[in-house]
Amino acid sequence: MTLTAPRRYRFVSQWHIPAETDRCWQALCAVDGWPGWWPGVREAQLFAATGTIAPGTRARIIVGSPLGFHLDFLLSLTTVAAPHAAELAVSGDLCGTGTWRAVPEVSGTRMTFEWAVASRRVAVNACSPLAGWAHRHVMAAGERGLRELLSPRTGSGGC
Template structure:
């Protein structure tokens, strides 16, 4: 088992229509406004940016996200990630009841040296840290959607 390889999936039920949720998720430069753990997004061009995140644990992760797929009709946004983490992430937004289901999938390998050194004992804590970040992101997005 590669202790530095992770697969994550989060499902967010949201009270807004899929098109509204998609419109918010396709603007990562705005994530810091509603997602506290997304500390900074610097656009490099129309499809690439540098993102700095920090959740409950006292370390930042910085990576470049490059759009590799965008399909508004199917609600899909996909990015390739490189830097402290390497791999991909995908949002898929679909109708769910009177609102939406935003599914976040991520498959990454960690390259940040400290996290690699702590891979075996830290793995459960790193996974919990990610879960906290995702729960906070959902809460932030809910609040943001109420204001839109």
């Protein structure tokens, strides 16, 4: 991993999932299963000895960027208000914070993901003009995957 001066990124994504908030939360808690429904997530490993999601829970994630490189980072849960919100610390190829919020709606759940991260990787920062596009691509694939996972036709997902 070659390093350079850190470059900061801020991304906000909204998903609308036609499923109850509890089911969305359960699917996100099942981190080990993300590669099965979230294209782009190559590996996901949850480190939760107790089997519960609580502050201090960590997960290693490897994402394949559509720009041709991988991002390897650790998510550490700092705050949780299940099933409506979580805050994360991010370290590794990306460093910073992430926030997830869920709002129940008549037709399902509106989920908002916010990332305020920085990277010192040359490959990442060389592609910074395309970072927003790459992030939207990966997140849109995740939304489609979660919609399919939680569709009444395909199953329930969850932890």
